[in-house]
Amino acid sequence: MSWYLVRRLLLTLPVLFFVSVIVFSLINLIPGDPARIMLGEEASREALSALRKEMGLDRPRYVQYLLWLNHVARGDFGRSVRDGRPVLDTLLLKLPVTIELAVTSLVVAWVIAIPAGVVAAWKQRTALDYAATTVALAGISVPNFWLGIMMIYLFAVNLRLLPPSGYIEPWIDLARSLKLMVMPSIVLGAALAALVMRLLRSSMLEVLGTDYIRTARAKGLDDVVVLIRHAMKNAMIPVVTVMGLQLSGLLGGAVITETIFAVPGLGRLTVDSILTRDYPMVQGVVLFAALAGARTE
């Protein structure tokens, strides 16, 4: 077991190496002089050469990479060009917001998907099954930015049931915080719910066809007991094993969701730093996202 873990960790190292090379290259692939891009066209010659020196741009590429890696390994992601604060501080400040959104979305997704998947498999080829699979297909196809805008139009502009956008910490005003999180969680959770439902349905169908389910039924056990105690326990395994992938997908979806609903998390930070060309911040947030989703076979 411990040997297995060591092997897994060793396999992760080359992946992390490539992740770091990709993130480093992203910024270095930008045509032109990064110092000039950051400071703008009107920057003085002295300021330019000072920034170049500070960024190590006067040294060979591989030295730049090693220097950068050395800093990152020690938790130094550089400073934001926009506000001069350390990138890592900002990342850690925004992280809880995105985690909160990811957790509520995961809850929304599972609460919808698990009963829907179980019922669809149990009542295969009935109207219930067709309805569930059709809604799931729609959920996979609907672009989340459109879903978000339409929900704002319906629930905030027209019905005035929910605030259109914004964020507040739950410990400051719990009721308002929950109200603000309803739409983002549904928008972010919708695609995930559809995926989980399809996954659970097919794994349920597989389990329901096995001998031990037939035995349990033959023993005269109640259908619902068989379904929940026997079938679901095994059918949930694939759903739980891809949870890492689900979280990585949520992180990507958070980019859109947080932008639409003005939630100040990592997703919104990604867009803001890209649009304002805050390259150290882009590098930091992209690296952060990759490390969260790092996968190995």
Added chain:
Amino acid sequence: MSRFAADLPADVVGPQRGTREVRRYGLGYFLHRYARNRLALVGLWVVLGIALVAIFAPWFAPASPIKPDFGNLLQPSTATHPMGTDDLGRDVLSRVIFGTRTALLAGVISVGIAVIAGLPAGLLSGYYGGRLDDLLMRLTDAMLSFPFLVLALALAAVLGAGLDKALIAIGIVFTPRFIRLSRAQVLGEREQNYVEAARAMGVGDGRIIWRHILPNSISPIVVQASLDMAGAITAEAALSFLGLGTQPPTPSWGSMLNIAQAYLSTAPWMAVWPGLAIFITVLALNLLGDGLREALDPRLR
């Protein structure tokens, strides 16, 4: 694709009452299987319809998608403008119609890039194995570690704004999937008897890969490509929505939605139609892809 009746589910093989022997392989049989799936047929027709609209956009569109009309700003639906007008007085219907071009271009070009780059790499990597294969797999692992939209955004930002650059960015992000998929296919086929036989007859590696392995492993790649077209269209719309893809005044459903956000309470039709267009296109492509999967792989249900 399986050529043995024994591999097919019973309802496909079942007795053919009063009919002559039905061929169970080849294009005809594939079309027959595909046509049995009604939803897949709907998807196919919708996709073909959208392609027609894209090709003949100037004939379908009642007005210019680009020229502003300042006398008709933010008008709701009327006879001349069935989907209303936008913030510059342009006909929303015409912009949605011309938007099909951007969307289909996004689907075809970015998936094309991913297939052209990923397929040969995956085939060679799987066939020869070794150090290069290991290296390539770790590289694809690394690329797949990034949430897909985050990497596309970062690449698009590095390459600069514009439709062409957005499509390259999306194509790069989709490439590892095709490397992994075609590699897995080769690994499955490489040890089959027919490959062994070809090798024993002295057929060269290149010819074995191209003429023997590729045709036998193409179906999952076709399925993946059709599903990824749906993904690429959504991704282009997402990048344009965030301001990085298609630049104004070129009509793109994503950038139309971006502008529509500001007029949500006064001109909601600006947001409804382009979004609906994305939804329908992506849904149709997903139906098409699911249908292809069922028709090409009888074991999957």
